Amino acid sequence: xxxxxxxxxxxxxxxxxxxxxxxxxxxxxxxxxxxxxxxxxxxxxxxxxxxxxxxxxxxxxxxxxxxxxxxxxxxxxxxxxxxxxxxxxxxxxxxxxxxxxxxxxxxxxxxxxxxxxxxxxxxxxxxxxxxxxxxxxxxxxxxxxxxxxxxxxxxxxxxxxxxxxxxxxxxxxxxxxxxxxxxxxxxxxxxxxxxxxxxxxxxxxxxxxxxxxxxxxxxxxxxxxxxxxxxxxxxxxxxxxxxxxxxxxxxxxxxxxxxxxxxxxxxxxxxxxxxxxxxxxxxxxxxxxxxxxxxxxxxxxxxxxxxxxxxxxxxxxxxxxxxxxxxxxxxxxxxxxxxxxxxxxxxxxxxxxxxxxxxxxxxxxxxxxxxxxxxxxxx
Numbered sequence: 358x359x360x361x362x363x364x365x366x367x368x369x370x371x372x373x374x375x376x377x378x379x380x381x382x383x384x385x386x387x388x389x390x391x392x393x394x395x396x397x398x399x400x401x402x403x404x405x406x407x408x409x410x411x412x413x414x415x416x417x418x419x420x421x422x423x424x425x426x427x428x429x430x431x432x433x434x435x436x437x438x439x440x441x442x443x444x445x446x447x448x449x450x451x452x453x454x455x456x457x458x459x460x461x462x463x464x465x466x467x468x469x470x471x472x473x474x475x476x477x478x479x480x481x482x483x484x485x486x487x488x489x490x491x492x493x494x495x496x497x498x499x500x501x502x503x504x505x506x507x508x509x510x511x512x513x514x515x516x517x518x519x520x521x522x523x524x525x526x527x528x529x530x531x532x533x534x535x536x537x538x539x540x541x542x543x544x545x546x547x548x549x550x551x552x553x554x555x556x557x558x559x560x561x562x563x564x565x566x567x568x569x570x571x572x573x574x575x576x577x578x579x580x581x582x583x584x585x586x587x588x589x590x591x592x593x594x595x596x597x598x599x600x601x602x603x604x605x606x607x608x609x610x611x612x613x614x615x616x617x618x619x620x621x622x623x624x625x626x627x628x629x630x631x632x633x634x635x636x637x638x639x640x641x642x643x644x645x646x647x648x649x650x651x652x653x654x655x656x657x658x659x660x661x662x663x664x665x666x667x668x669x670x671x672x673x674x675x676x677x678x679x680x681x682x683x684x685x686x687x688x689x690x691x692x693x694x695x696x697x698x699x700x701x702x703x704x705x706x707x708x709x710x711x712x713x714x715x716x717x718x719x720x721x722x723x724x725x726x727x728x729x730x731x732x733x734x735x736x
Contacts, residue, residue, distance in 0.1 A: 438472040448489040463490035534559035589692040597645040597679040604682030605733040608640040614728035619720035623709035643710035649676035650703045660695040677703040
């Protein structure tokens, strides 16, 4: 089985995994981590076939994931200073592209340094316009193997919590702004003395050094997003199985206040019986059938689930699903089912309930057409 991180099947675009060339000693250094991630990834994503975004065993990460990560964390260390006479370089990735079969990154150098035998560093500001270019061999960049080091290794992103509870970052390998040489730091506006690219790094470091790695599902959400919203659409007919809509909704013993028609199946036309007025019966479970309602965000809204929350900004697309109650609805955000208190009501919902009569007859009813007691514990 290929321990590849995958995203679910409704993605239209498919790619063949291109095997990338990398240094021969990587497989030996990565084998322990690869086996560990094999377990984690397959446990989390086994049921989701389709596009491969990251494959630790084959030292692969897709161009989309690399670009999404580097958009948020664009600084890379090319770590060579352990070699005598060699410099390490901190640079900002501005381009991520394929050169043949090699994923390549390049951008302006921000800081260079040497290390002595005691691991003490001597820093130098680069010449203006100096650009660093190197191949991004799979997961080297994400912390499996030197010389490439990112702000947060892929290990943090692929952990069981996706980075959400991991605050032990590798930022200790990234130079603090205070080590930048040849600048007077004796006054508050000392950053203004720096070249723009160096100043941008300092501001990024202050903002990101203490917050830990990005949450992986949010990274993937950004990978799969297009300007008007997520590219994964819900099915035209969406079924919310075993859902009881409304705040006080409950299944169990109900009583008909008028005669109720029993059908053979949800949305069925075949009548198989009736429940007389005043008779009790058992509501076993129910499904809500609906057409997802497309919405374009006009003002930023927050949606959430059991993992966390995300903010949908203006122009983002999402789909309203079933009603929960008290103004809350389930919504589809790029394949992720979340909850919103700001979504409009989806009037296409049809709630069908499976029932069992006193005589043991089973069938389906459409409660919206009748008066029923016991379906709402609040009323």
